[in-house]
Amino acid sequence: MPEPPSLAAIRGVVVHAVLEDLFGLPAGERQPERAAELVAGAFDRVRGERDGVDALVAETGRDTFFAQVRKLVASYYELEDPRRFEPHALEERVECDLAGDVPLRGFVDRIDVAPNGLLRVVDYKTGRSPGPLHEARALFQLKFYALMILRTRGILAAQLRLVYLADKNVLTYVPEADELDRFERIVVALWRAIIEAGETGEFPATRNSMCKFCDFKAMCPEFGGTPPAYPGWPGASAGSADLGMPDVGVSEDM
Known part of the structure; x- marks a missing residue:
């Protein structure tokens, strides 16, 4: 769908x-x-x-x-002056495989590398910055990027930033290696749960604040709808844990 x-x-x-x-x-x-x-x-x-x-x-x-x-x-321009630095990479695709055959991929808006070698990841958001209740969702994305940078480049990023243009705020995350090791175990567990759900066809609906943005609400059992028949799972090797293209989707304006 x-x-x-x-x-x-x-x-x-x-x-x-x-x-x-x-x-x-x-x-x-x-x-x-x-x-x-x-x-x-x-x-x-x-x-x-x-x-x-x-x-x-x-x-x-x-x-x-x-x-x-x-x-x-x-x-x-109220958050950064693009005339004062040169980015190391723009719209860079990053990919890696975690332990347990968990493939990750994503697109990073910008990577900056300082003269001393310190690396910063920057992601632009055209929506508003999240409130305290939704900040964990934003940090998940930053940890995801930090983990991929660590596994692909062997570098612990010095800083990751979400730049929210609608309300001119910046969310900054400074990762730690031990924290990313724990986060990797979380991602692996999530992927295994996705594989299991895919094989069984069991995807229980969960009502939350995001439901109001869903294009498939009329099909959802939580709202009296009937979803289409589950077509089956093509196999675990066909999928990937994917953060997707930046700034496409409802989360962009959250």
Whole structure:
């Protein structure tokens, strides 16, 4: 059951594209005005890669949509100055296998490496920063990235940051090796639980605050719906523990 695209998700993808293009410019050209000029080109690239973008943007109008993107990009300049550093990597795909044949993959928005070798991971969010009740969900993502960096590069990241553009906040996490070892055991246990659920077809529904954003609520037994017949599990080797593409989905505006 593919999740239909949302305007918030497309807006997030365009903002990410603008910031990626921004860091492709020489440092001296990364002015706020220049960043605003990149919006149209980034939008054209996204609409060429994804279906249904024009129909979604038509809900608000292109001018309004572009204004929303430019506002988020302008907010970025209140949190960082992109003219003062050079990123080590942008939109980098990272992959690793944990013990027990648990494959992980994800895309990191930006990796910075300081002259002394210290590494920082930065992820942009076009939504608002989480409150105390939802901060653990955000930290899970940062720990996930920190674990993959540790396993692929053999480096303990000095810092990981979630940059929330909607309310101009930054969530910072400083990992410790022992903590990531414990987190790895948690991820392995989660993956084993997913495999077991996939093989048995038992995925019990759990009501929570995210239900209001679900596109499949009408099919959910918790709300009187009937899900489609379970098609079966293709085999454990076909799957992977995946953090997915950045800034696509409801969590982007949470």
